[in-house]
Structure formats: structure tokens, C-alpha cells
Amino acid sequence: MRPVRIGVQLAPQRASYADIRRAAAEVEALGADILFTWDHFLPLGKVADGKHFEGWSILGAWAEQTSRIELGVLVSCNSYRNPDLLADMARTVDHISGGRVVFGIGAGFKEREFLEYGYEFPSAGRRVAELAAALPRISARLAVLNPSPVRKLPILIAGGGEQKMLRVVARHADIWNTFAEGEDFARKTALLDQYCAELGRNPLEIERSVHVGGDPRLSGPELLDAGATLFTLSTSGPDYNLDTARQWITWRDSQN
Structure with missing residues (x-):
């Protein structure tokens, strides 16, 4: 069984960069993964x-700034950058970090920011199709970059669309990230297993990542039983309260 891991997302909003930097140092010191x-x-x-x-x-x-903790964007919007460029960016940061990058990617969803920055905002179906087309390009670019990434970059794909997105996850992801919980999570993870079987892929190769909050003793065991092993908490500036993260890290240690 995979070990339980804890992710902490520091939303880079409503804060100075000094606040963000301080919070990042604290997250690493707490022992988050x-x-x-x-x-x-x-x-x-x-x-x-x-x-x-x-x-x-x-x-x-x-x-x-950091030395131990893995790092990632949860998640990069595929529409915002050429896939080959994004691969090169991830490879470069992987070298800067000494091999700690998790390559997060998704189809994007915020219409306002697409339009504010001059991007077309296509339908959800088209955004997912473009993501599916981008992932082989990303893999191909990572394979020819010189130097190559320090390690094989884990591909984290976020999204829960049951007819299209989960098929993309089954084909390409090392980690699947979702906001689903309870029966919804159990249904989606079973469907992901089915799509993996159709591709001839072992579903255990894909780590299941969920967003959480509150007391881990209340929601953690159920999610763990349903197959989740990466639990991610999000906090925003300017204060970046990490009290809940501390509780989840303590719970992780009790499980591992």
C-alpha cells in the first residue's frame, strides 16, 4: 500500500511575496510532502x-528556497502555454530543485482569466481534448530535452469528468487529483480503475489525491479506505494559517 502523503497548497493571493516565502518555509519545516x-x-x-x-x-x-519537499503547480492550465514550452519550464525547475518537481496539469476552468489574458475560452469538451493532445507532446519534449529531467517527472492530472477526463487520467497520469469526496469519490475512482483495465494498465500505478480540510479523524479514514493516499490542504494569504495542515501531518504519521 502507498504511504499517506500530505500536500499543502499556498494560494498566491492577497499576500506579499514575503508572506508567501515565509509560509513556504514553514510548510517544509512542518514535514509536509x-x-x-x-x-x-x-x-x-x-x-x-x-x-x-x-x-x-x-x-x-x-x-x-527549499531543499527537501516536492514542488508542483496544482495545476497548470494547459491552454496558457505551448505544451513543449511547459515541458521545458518543468524540466528547468526540476533541475533547480534537484529533482523535486511534480508536473501538475489540467484543462482550466476560469473563463474570466482566460479572457482577461487574451486566451480563447473554448468549451469544456474542447479543453479536455486539447489537454489529451498536449500530453504526448509534453512526454516527447521531456524525452529529448538536454539535459533531461533529474527524474521521470510524475504527471499529476486534475479533473473529474467521468466520460472524457478520467480516460485521459487513465492513459497519462501518475497522480489523479480531484475535489470529489464520499460516494462521489468512490464512484469516480472505481470508474478510473475500469478505464485503466480497458487500457491494460494497472490502476495501482495511479496515486489518488484529494482536497481536504477539517479534522482528519473524521474524513481521513473513509477517504483512505476508498483509495486516496495524497491529501492536500489549501490556504490563502495574507495569514496562511497552517493549523489544519499540522493536524493532517500528525494524522499521516499515525497512519504510516
Whole structure:
């Protein structure tokens, strides 16, 4: 069985970079397994204005700042960058970090930021199809870059669409990330297993990642029984409260 792992996503919003840097250092010191940022251009939530920073630039800085923790963008929007360029960016940050990058990618969903930055906002079906087409390009580019990544980059794909996205996950992902919980998570993970079987792939090759909060003793065991092993908490600036992360890290240690 996979070990339980804890991810912490520091949303790069409503904070100075000094606040973000301090929180990143604290997350690593707490013993979390993965430190995530995100790939948005504007703050999320009811107030869509305020301080905000770009995710991949932050990831490069974290690669220099940290020494142990894995790093990733949860997740890069496929539509925002040429797939070959994105592969090169990830490979470069992987070298800066000494081989700690988790390559997170998804189809994107925030119409406002697409339009604000001059990108076309296609249908959800087309965005997923473009992601499916981009992933082989990313793999091909990673294979020819000189130097190659320090390690085989784990591909994390986020999304829960049961007819299209989970098929992309089954074919390409090392980690599947979802907001699903309870019966919804159990149904989706069973469907992912089915799609893996259709491809002749062992479903155990794909780590299951979920977003969590609150008391881990209440939701953790059920999610763990359903197959989740990577549990990610998100916190925003300016305060970056890590109290819940501490609880989940303690719970992780009791499980491992």
C-alpha cells in the first residue's frame, strides 16, 4: 500500500511575496510532502481583486528556497502555454530543485482569466481534448530535452469528468487529483480503475489525491479506505494559517 502523503497548497493571493516565502518555509519545516502553488491570474473567491502572483515563477523561487519537499503547480492550465514550452519550464525547475518537481496539469476552468489574458475560452469538451493532445507532446519534449529531467517527472492530472477526463487520467497520469469526496469519490475512482483495465494498465500505478480540510479523524479514514493516499490542504494569504495542515501531518504519521 502507498504511504499517506500530505500536500499543502499556498494560494498566491492577497499576500506579499514575503508572506508567501515565509509560509513556504514553514510548510517544509512542518514535514509536509508536497508544496503546491496554483496557476491562476486573478484571486479566487467572492472578491476577485487584490494581490496575486504567477505560479510557475513562484515555483522556480521555491526550488531555490527549499531543499527537501516536492514542488508542483496544482495545476497548470494547459491552454496558457505551448505544451513543449511547459515541458521545458518543468524540466528547468526540476533541475533547480534537484529533482523535486511534480508536473501538475489540467484543462482550466476560469473563463474570466482566460479572457482577461487574451486566451480563447473554448468549451469544456474542447479543453479536455486539447489537454489529451498536449500530453504526448509534453512526454516527447521531456524525452529529448538536454539535459533531461533529474527524474521521470510524475504527471499529476486534475479533473473529474467521468466520460472524457478520467480516460485521459487513465492513459497519462501518475497522480489523479480531484475535489470529489464520499460516494462521489468512490464512484469516480472505481470508474478510473475500469478505464485503466480497458487500457491494460494497472490502476495501482495511479496515486489518488484529494482536497481536504477539517479534522482528519473524521474524513481521513473513509477517504483512505476508498483509495486516496495524497491529501492536500489549501490556504490563502495574507495569514496562511497552517493549523489544519499540522493536524493532517500528525494524522499521516499515525497512519504510516
